[in-house]
Amino acid sequence: QDQEEGSAGRLSGLGRPQAATTFRSATNMKEAIGKLRRAFEHYRRSGQLEQALQVAQYPVRPRVGFQAGLKGLVEPAVELASPDSPDAARLLSIYGRVLGLEEGRYQAACEAFDRALTIAERSGDGSLEMEALANSANVHFFHARYQEALRSSLRAIDLSPQVDDPRSELAARYVAVLTIQETGDLRDAAHHASAMLDLAERIRDHFWLVSACWMSEFVSSRRGDWSAARS
Numbered sequence: 001q002d003q004e005e006g007s008a009g010r011l012s013g014l015g016r017p018q019a020a021t022t023f024r025s026a027t028n029m030k031e032a033i034g035k036l037r038r039a040f041e042h043y044r045r046s047g048q049l050e051q052a053l054q055v056a057q058y059p060v061r062p063r064v065g066f067q068a069g070l071k072g073l074v075e076p077a078v079e080l081a082s083p084d085s086p087d088a089a090r091l092l093s094i095y096g097r098v099l100g101l102e103e104g105r106y107q108a109a110c111e112a113f114d115r116a117l118t119i120a121e122r123s124g125d126g127s128l129e130m131e132a133l134a135n136s137a138n139v140h141f142f143h144a145r146y147q148e149a150l151r152s153s154l155r156a157i158d159l160s161p162q163v164d165d166p167r168s169e170l171a172a173r174y175v176a177v178l179t180i181q182e183t184g185d186l187r188d189a190a191h192h193a194s195a196m197l198d199l200a201e202r203i204r205d206h207f208w209l210v211s212a213c214w215m216s217e218f219v220s221s222r223r224g225d226w227s228a229a230r231s
Contacts, residue, residue, distance in 0.1 A: 007042050008038075008039045009039075011042065029060075029063070030068050033070055036058060036060070040052050040056055044080065053080065053087050053091070057087070057094065063101070066102065067103070071103060075095065078095050086119075089128045090116075090128060093132040096110070096111075096113040096139060097138060101139060106143045109136075113136040113139070117129060117132045117133070126159050127168075130159040133155050133172065134156045135171070140175075141175045141179060146182070149178075149179050150176065152175075153173070156168060156172035166199045166202060167203070167205070169199060173199075174211060176189070177215045181218070193215040193219045196208070196211070196212035196215055197212045197216055217229045
């Protein structure tokens with residue numbers, strides 16, 4: 001068991017930073033997720049279920065349309081988690097994102113999000129609810145369900161004053177900018193883009209710093225404010 005635990009710890013310790021820093025590299029992302037899957041299996045075999053579930057909940061962002069192996073990590077974790085538990089809700093939220101973005105299975109993703117939201121609402125856990133809404137907004141958007149995307153993103157943003165979850169808020173505002181700028185008031189889109197920059201600078205996450213700058217440039221260009229766009 002000690003050997004299993006040591007191997008799992010090393011694999012998790014290698015896989016997490018690799019996954020966090022190789023978003024655009026398909027080969028490296030597959031390698032990182034492979035390490036996390038092996039860590040998960042080591043923990044599960046040695047009976048350390050809490051550690052196994054924590055590995056599966058690590059926030060890896062799937063690339064749209066690219067199968068990096070996240071389903072093989074998250075799906076068994078969903079089955080392992082106690083039904084109606086916070087772990088189950090969080091894993092179902094991640095699973096819905098994987099199904100919707102990696103696998104292209106929109107209906108199955110929506111079912112996973114519905115289960116996650118039911119658990120979150122029943123338990124009164126705003127953090128779980130916000131994460132599920134933000135993830136579902138992302139999936140709705142990439143399947144061209146724009147009304148559903150905006151509705152979910154704004155519901156998640158409404159929870160932000162009570163819930164300190166900057167990554168979920170960033171994901172929700174990202175979708176809000178993309179959907180509002182198509183059909184709504186660009187001032188609203190600019191507001192969400194500005195809030196994204198503040199959040200990204202607070203957590204110093206390179207992915208979100210780049211995304212926030214891009215959204216601000218995007219909205220500024222649409223408004224014809226070329227000085228702000230260049231800045």
